[in-house]
Structure formats: C-alpha cells, structure tokens
Amino acid sequence: MFIQKHNISTPTTPHLQGHSIDLNTTILSIRKTIYFVLITLLATSCNSPAYISGKLEGAKKEGVKMYLLQPENLRDVAASFFGKVIDSTVVNPDGTFEFQNVPNTKEAVLLEIAIALPGKNPNYLQTDNQTKANFMPIVWQSGNPLKISSKVDTFQKSFSMEQPSEVNKALVALKDINQKAYQSYLAGKHWELEDGSQLMEKEHAILQYQTELINFADSTPYLMPALVATRWVSTANDYERVPEFLVRQCDTWKKKQPNHPWVKQLCKLSEPSNLPVLVGDVFPDFKLPMITKDTLSLKAQLGDKLTIIDLWASWCAPCRVENREILGPIWDTYHDKGLQIVAYGLESNEPAWKAAAERDGADHWPQASHLQGDDTPFLKRIRVKTIPANFILDDNGVVLAKNVHGEALVNWVKNYMKN
Known part of the structure; x- marks a missing residue:
C-alpha cells in the first residue's frame, strides 16, 4: 500500500516567507559589519600609525631632539619663545621620528616642527639666517597623518612632505x-x-x-x-x-x-x-616751524602739480647724499613746472641743521623742524619712525607714492611731470 507523507509543519504563506528571508539577510549583514569593525580596531591597536612622523637625515649625534609647537596667537608664528610646546621626540639612530600628542580637532590648526639647537630653549626659532632655519610651519587636521623628511642642518630649506x-x-x-x-x-x-x-x-x-x-x-x-x-x-x-x-x-x-x-x-x-599715512590718504595738514622762524601750514606749501615731503636729518648720511645728488637736481629741473619740496629735519641742534642744509643746497626749498630730535609731534602725527623717508603728493595733498629714493625717484618724478 502506498502511504503519502504529509509535511506536519505549518506552511508559510508567500508573504511571510519573504519577510523571513529579508530578516536573515539583515542579521547576516550586521554580523559581517561587526566582524569588520572588530578586525579593524584590532589591527589599529596592534599597529597604531604615528600622527606626524618622518625621517631626519644627517643626525650624526645621538639624542637629537625635536619639538612640536603650537602658536596660540598670530604674533607667535615664526617667533622665538612664544610657541607652546605640545610634544617632543628624540630622533632614532636611523633618523626616524614621530609625534603623537597632536591637537584632537576637526578644524585645521597651524603647528611648527622645530629641531632643538644647542643651548637654546625648546621654542627657539632661527629666523635671522633663513638657510639655517630650524623650523617649519605645517597645517594639522585630525585624521590626516603627515609624513615628512628633511635634513638636520637645513631643516626648513630641505623640508618635504609626502602627499x-x-x-x-x-x-x-x-x-x-x-x-x-x-x-x-x-x-x-x-x-x-x-x-x-x-x-x-x-x-x-x-x-x-x-x-x-x-x-x-x-x-x-x-x-x-x-x-x-x-x-x-x-x-x-x-x-x-x-x-x-x-x-x-x-x-x-x-x-x-x-x-x-x-x-x-x-x-x-x-x-x-x-x-603710517597710506598711499591714497590725504596727507594731514600741520603747522610747521620753518628754518626762517616762520610757522607755516603744510597745506599752504603744496606745489601746483607735485610735492615731495622729505624726512631727513643732518646726521643721516644717506639723507645728505639724497639732498645733493637727487633732490637738488629734481628741484632745479621741475620747481618752475609745479614741483615743490618740503623738508622736515629730525634735529635738536639748530646750527648743525642750518649748516647741513646750506652745504647740501637743501636750503633752496622749505625746511622745517621742531628741533626736538626724533621725539617730534609731526612724526607722531604721520606715524613714522624711520628715515630717510618721503611722501609724494598730488596738488590736492593725496599720497601718490612713498619712500621712493635715488634714481627711482628721479624717474618717478620725470614720468609724472610729463603728464
């Protein structure tokens, strides 16, 4: 006798069966993801990469030390003794090194890598001789390891970075x-x-x-x-x-x-x-005590076409040369064509000032001074501390150019007066 076997399990409807397959697939996917994350974390913990690493060539002495600095203000950048030391490392015998104590921030920050110099503070930066500069600024951002290479004696000059x-x-x-x-x-x-x-x-x-x-x-x-x-x-x-x-x-x-x-x-x-007064500014008017004992308004002294405000001193060698070799010829050539020169002397000795102006032929154009040396209200007003200096003004007193000297000044005036 043929006996037919029947499946005693409850049959699954097509609708429920589809959901069973989707659920199994989802569970399998989650298991795979968890497995991948665990493997990745394990690999990372076993072989954690340095955040900033590299190789330094030419480190002949053992124990060469490097520092990672973080400037906290703009003035700290490229300035000795201001950058905050956030990490240090000793270069390995094979020249390799690494920093790991880096800022944990998503925002990009400026750091400086510096080689310690004998007898100097960790945050000492060599800025006088750029060839020997012992530091290099970099931008750090969390999650982006940096690998660099350089030479110990020319750190900044030979600095390079991978990718x-x-x-x-x-x-x-x-x-x-x-x-x-x-x-x-x-x-x-x-x-x-x-x-x-x-x-x-x-x-x-x-x-x-x-x-x-x-x-x-x-x-x-x-x-x-x-x-x-x-x-x-x-x-x-x-x-x-x-x-x-x-x-x-x-x-x-x-x-x-x-x-x-x-x-x-x-x-x-x-x-x-x-x-100081900028190019494009109107030069401030000022009442100046003249060598003639008069007190005159600077604005009243402006030339019809061009005015050179010259800041000089009898003790300033390049100023004296400029008087004789540059300003004198310019005055002779262009004064009758609308050019004016107004000189202001940083003087405290009146006889020396007058003698120098006369000797240089600079007494041909207006000369002024408060006879207070470099502690003078005029220089404070225009915020100038360094001479020789000059301002070149148009007929309205607007600054067209500044600190043009020598042959460059001769050519500048020549080209302008042609127009």
Missing part, C-alpha cells in the same frame, strides 16, 4: 619662495652701516626680499599660508615700510573668515592708528 594637502602644498611653496628670496637678496650680504652710507642699499634688499613674500600672500587662497607669509615679511612686527600690505591682507581675510581670531589680530595691526 601633502593643498594647504600644506601652499606652505611648502611658500618655504621655497622664502628660501630663494633670501638667497637672492640677503644671504651673505654685508653692508657698511656704521656711517650709514649703505643703509639704503640694505633697505632696498630687504624690500625686495619682502616683496616676494608679499606677492605670495596677496595671491594664495589659503589663510594660514598667507598669515605665515605675513609674519615672515617681518618677524619683528615692523610693517612701517609696507603698511599697505597689511591693510590688503585684512581686507581680504575679514571678508572670507571674519570670525577667525588671527584675522581679528591681523586687522588690529592694520588699523590706521598703528600705521
């Missing part, structure tokens, strides 16, 4: 510009400054070096590289010769990142009260 972010690429490019400009204009140069005869040559070389960094800062789309360039322009925070640059940087970054604390500090530096 840098765009902002770190910009910092490396800035480093290269800085090193090249230093080699071109300042490295190995010695100027005779005891008698002031080569002061202008030195100032011109410094300005050429600064201009390379200024051009970078004006063109980069990244805040931190721009601010590093700004600090490298003058680690002493002296922007008297390039104040318009500070104003441009403030105007740029307060539009892009107005709430960044360093942008606010930058804009504080660029306030008018902290800077």
Whole structure:
C-alpha cells in the first residue's frame, strides 16, 4: 500500500516567507559589519600609525631632539619663545621620528616642527639666517597623518612632505619662495652701516626680499599660508615700510573668515592708528616751524602739480647724499613746472641743521623742524619712525607714492611731470 507523507509543519504563506528571508539577510549583514569593525580596531591597536612622523637625515649625534609647537596667537608664528610646546621626540639612530600628542580637532590648526639647537630653549626659532632655519610651519587636521623628511642642518630649506594637502602644498611653496628670496637678496650680504652710507642699499634688499613674500600672500587662497607669509615679511612686527600690505591682507581675510581670531589680530595691526599715512590718504595738514622762524601750514606749501615731503636729518648720511645728488637736481629741473619740496629735519641742534642744509643746497626749498630730535609731534602725527623717508603728493595733498629714493625717484618724478 502506498502511504503519502504529509509535511506536519505549518506552511508559510508567500508573504511571510519573504519577510523571513529579508530578516536573515539583515542579521547576516550586521554580523559581517561587526566582524569588520572588530578586525579593524584590532589591527589599529596592534599597529597604531604615528600622527606626524618622518625621517631626519644627517643626525650624526645621538639624542637629537625635536619639538612640536603650537602658536596660540598670530604674533607667535615664526617667533622665538612664544610657541607652546605640545610634544617632543628624540630622533632614532636611523633618523626616524614621530609625534603623537597632536591637537584632537576637526578644524585645521597651524603647528611648527622645530629641531632643538644647542643651548637654546625648546621654542627657539632661527629666523635671522633663513638657510639655517630650524623650523617649519605645517597645517594639522585630525585624521590626516603627515609624513615628512628633511635634513638636520637645513631643516626648513630641505623640508618635504609626502602627499601633502593643498594647504600644506601652499606652505611648502611658500618655504621655497622664502628660501630663494633670501638667497637672492640677503644671504651673505654685508653692508657698511656704521656711517650709514649703505643703509639704503640694505633697505632696498630687504624690500625686495619682502616683496616676494608679499606677492605670495596677496595671491594664495589659503589663510594660514598667507598669515605665515605675513609674519615672515617681518618677524619683528615692523610693517612701517609696507603698511599697505597689511591693510590688503585684512581686507581680504575679514571678508572670507571674519570670525577667525588671527584675522581679528591681523586687522588690529592694520588699523590706521598703528600705521603710517597710506598711499591714497590725504596727507594731514600741520603747522610747521620753518628754518626762517616762520610757522607755516603744510597745506599752504603744496606745489601746483607735485610735492615731495622729505624726512631727513643732518646726521643721516644717506639723507645728505639724497639732498645733493637727487633732490637738488629734481628741484632745479621741475620747481618752475609745479614741483615743490618740503623738508622736515629730525634735529635738536639748530646750527648743525642750518649748516647741513646750506652745504647740501637743501636750503633752496622749505625746511622745517621742531628741533626736538626724533621725539617730534609731526612724526607722531604721520606715524613714522624711520628715515630717510618721503611722501609724494598730488596738488590736492593725496599720497601718490612713498619712500621712493635715488634714481627711482628721479624717474618717478620725470614720468609724472610729463603728464
């Protein structure tokens, strides 16, 4: 007899069966995910990568130490003794090193890696000789390990980074510009400054070096590289010769990142009260005591077409040369064509002042002085501390140019007077 077997389990409807398959698939997927996460965590704990690591060539002595610094303010960038030490490491015999105590932040922060110099503090930075600079700024962001390489004696100059972010690429490019400009204009140069005869040559070389960094800062789309360039322009925070640059940087970054604390500090530096009269400003009127004993309004002395406000002193060697070789010929050529020169002397000795003006032929144009040396109300009003200096004004007293000297001044006046 044939006996038919029947399935005694409760049959599953097609609708319920579909849900059973989906649930099993989901459970399996969750198990796989948990397994993958556990394996990843285990691998990470066994072989944790250094956050900032690299290799330093030429570390002949054992125990070469490196520091990781965090500037807390804009003024701390590229400044000795201000950066906060947040980590240190000793270079291994094979030259490798690593930092792991880095800021845990999603926001990008500027750090500086520095090699310890004998007898110096951990946060000492070599800024006088760029070829020997012992530090390099980098931008750190959590979750993005950095690997670098360099040489112990030329740390900044030879610094490189594997697969840098765009902002770190910009910092490396800035480093290269800085090193090249230093080699071109300042490295190995010695100027005779005891008698002031080569002061202008030195100032011109410094300005050429600064201009390379200024051009970078004006063109980069990244805040931190721009601010590093700004600090490298003058680690002493002296922007008297390039104040318009500070104003441009403030105007740029307060539009892009107005709430960044360093942008606010930058804009504080660029306030008018902290800077000399700028190109484009109307030069302030001032009642000046003249060498003739008169007191005259500066505005009343303006030329019909052009006026040079010249700041000088009888004891300033390059000023005296400028009187004889530059201003004298300019006066003779263009005074009858609408050019005026008004000179202001940083003098305390009236006889010496008058004798120098007469000897140089500078008594041909108006001479003024409060005879208070460099502690004078006029210089305080226009916020100038360094001479030789000059301001070139149009017939309305608007500043067209500043601190143009030598043949450059002759050519500037010549070209302007043609118009």
